[in-house]
Amino acid sequence: MTLADPVVPTRASSGPVLEVRDLHVTFPTPDGPVRAVRGIDLTLHRGEVLGIVGESGSGKSVTSTAILGLLPSTSQVTGSIRLDGEELLGKGDKAMSAIRGARIAMVFQDPLSAFTPVYTVGQQIAETVLIHRGGSKADARARAVELLGLVGIPEPERRVDSFPHEFSGGMRQRAMIAMAIANDPDVILADEPTTALDVTIQAQVISVLRTAQRETGAALVFVSHDLGVIAGFADRIAVMYAGRVVETATAEDLFAHPRMPYTVGLIGALPRLDQRSDQPLVPIPGTPPSLLSLAPGCPFAARCPLVRDDCRAVEPALEQAPSAEAGHAAACLHSDELVGAGTEPDEVYDLPEAPRSALSRIARDERERVLHVEGLVKTFPITKGAVFKRRVGTVWAVDGVDLDVRRGETLGLVGESGSGKSTTLHEIMDLRRPEAGTVELLGTDLSSGKLDRSTVARLRSTVSMVFQDPMASLDPRQPVSDIVAEPLRAAGRSSDEIGRRVPELMRLVGLEPAAATRYPHEFSGGQRQRISIARALAADPSLVVLDEPVSALDVSIQAGVLNLLAELKATLDLSYLFVSHDLAVIRHVADRVTVMYLGRTVETGPVDDVFEHPLHPYTRALLSAVPVPDPVVERAREHILLPGDPPSPTVQQTGCRFRSRCPLFALLPDEKQRACVEDVPAMLPHGREGEDHTAACHWAEEPVPA
Secondary structure (H helix, E strand, O other): OOOOOOOOOOOOOOOOOEEEEEEEEEEOOOOOOEEEEEEEEEEEOOOOEEEEEOOOOOOHHHHHHHHHOOOOOOOEEEEEEEEOOEEOOOOOHHHHHHHEOOOEEEEOOOHHHHOOOOOOHHHHHHHHHHHHHOOOHHHHHHHHHHHHHHOOOOOHHHHOOOOHHHOOHHHHHHHHHHHHOOOOOOEEEEEOOOOOOOHHHHHHHHHHHHHHHHHHOOEEEEEOOOHHHHHHHOOEEEEEEOOEEEEEEEHHHHHHOOOOHHHHHHHHOOOOOOOOOOOOOOOOOOOOOOOOOOOOOOOOHHHOOOOOHHHHOOOOOOEEOOOOOOOOEEOOOOHHHHOOOOOOHHHHOOOOOOOOOHHHHOOHHHOOEEEEEEEEEEEEEEEEOOOOOEEEEEEEEEEEEEEEEEOOOEEEEEOOOOOOHHHHHHHHHOOOOOOEEEEEEOOEEHHHOOOOHHHHHHHHOOEEEEOOOHHHHOOOOOOHHHHHHHHHHHOOOOHHHHHHHHHHHHHHOOOOHHHHHOOHHHOOHHHHHHHHHHHHHOOOOOEEEEEOOOOOOOHHHHHHHHHHHHHHHHHHOOEEEEEOOOHHHHHHHOOEEEEEEOOEEEEEEEHHHHHHOOOOHHHHHHHHHOOOOOHHHHHHOOOOOOOOOOOOOOOOOOOOOOOOOOOOHHHOOHHHHHHHHHOOOOOEEOHHHOOOOEEOOOOOOOOOOO
16 A cells, blocks of 8 residues: 555535634743744645644644643633634633544554543443443444444454553554544644654554544644654644744645745754765754744744844744745745755755764674673563462563674664563663673673672763653653763762863763753753763763653754764764664664564674665565655655454564564465464574565565565
8 A cells, every 4th residue: 555545534614624813822831931833824624734833832733732722720811713614712611522523533653541540441432432422321432433444443342341551552543533533523633643653653643543534534733753754644734832833834844845945954953864975964052932932033043054143133923025936935034045955954954964974884794792692581480470470471571682793893783562572672781691692891701700890880870871852761850960970980080080081071072071060851852862872881881772762852952962972972982872763764873784573683784784675574664654754755655554452471482473464475375375384483594685685574575565
């Protein structure tokens, strides 16, 4: 399938279904009013997808929440919100309750929080039907079963009685979509519906939203910070900054001819799956302005590479440039400087030079081996009983992982949630004898079990870790100077050395040494992650393990952190073990990549070989699910949608672990299927890719159907 299939409205309407005019939202605070939304205009027709993008704090979610009338009573909302010509602003809660769920529905970012945990999924969907349509409970339950089947929940007749915690993350999001379309709404608001989902589950959710839209003919407002998702899904895009829409156009025109420097920066900050890493990403300098007290002029002026004196005098209106396509408007006084095909982000922003390490000239086999893992196994017991516990089963979290990292190299580790990536990291970082298999760190074999205290202390300083959530990993009670110095104190360094080293580390990660007296909550998300990196580098490690280090950051902040990691790697000859569910990030940062599925390595090799010529059907499905931030390219791509979720790790699988979801398995003749069922595929090179590119698949040469 492709994402270019047209949406056919099922209801005729001569005018727009949703009109938002001059919407302002202000929140009172002890420090003064926060103007979260400042004059938004939106128009949406039936069957249309409007994508809203922007950094955190730009007003995206506040806008969608205001449309539903779910803002707190203390907020001040002015302007106009019309649904099929009917004014919604000013309606009471009772009147809005009749509209919510019936004519306007919402798909929230976190479905686990949106569902009530004490009721079954079916009861909550049926309740929506009963409130707005009436009828019997049996009819409402039948409708719930029908909707769960429509959104791709397996065995809907049985799963309708499951509780939300019994669904996986992707299934909960699909169930949330089922609830949203239960009453054939006119408008669906989707607020970051694919955030934090694996790429395969994200592809399923997007496909379900497409199906839901076709079934209902609804208009869709899709809020996301991921321009790749927006590129393949939206008809029109509105870019928000500092509470305003600063550019709007069709998806194709916006990506081909952006007229606002902020939009150019957002596009350039995205790593792309279809491009090799040959230059740094665009890091938009600075941070968004405070909405408590905006300075006169353009809110983006302090971060804009094209800023002039007139930009600071008056805030530009959102209007169409004379040479722009119809409907393409931008809030920029100098948008004409961006006119013309071929305008690239590096022509607008000053990019640092791509760092080059001296080790890059040395052949990989001649470099020191930093980490070598072979056949790693880790299981967890399933027990019963409160006082006398007994083992009743086993979780096979890791069951055959192979890794190899050389000096100055980045190994990307990818796979869906539950594939065993984090467990693998913990086994490496524990510096203990593994349950089975071998782990060798800088020439020391952890599998021997003969590690004395001094050896462990030495190894502790050679490997460090950067975690996913910098706020959770930094002690809020300590100033940054103490946080960064902690590894140095643990290594027994002197006070004088610590006093010299902390300012060096702050400068190394692009922060002012004077800021070390502040506490973590006084920094932005990107700055907190830089502090985490400074702490990780304190003891001069050889290997840095990075567990989803940029997944919680906006794309503009993410670009700066990724550029920093590349510079540090080249300058300090570091080796990285980089875990991410974002394959576009892995394509940009990694030299080699290892793909995991259900606790096992299924493919490994140089990153360009694996991404351009994937061998394993699972790798091909992962890559096809990653959106490309180019509407023309994205809508022409073939997408392989994997059914369901991975099997339970409580059962040790035989044969190929991927066969239950493999699109190739069902098409194989019986004798080939028998090999998949009975024989565990070995990691072998296939075809032309060479000895260094291997995959655990019996039939890697077979084409995978889309």
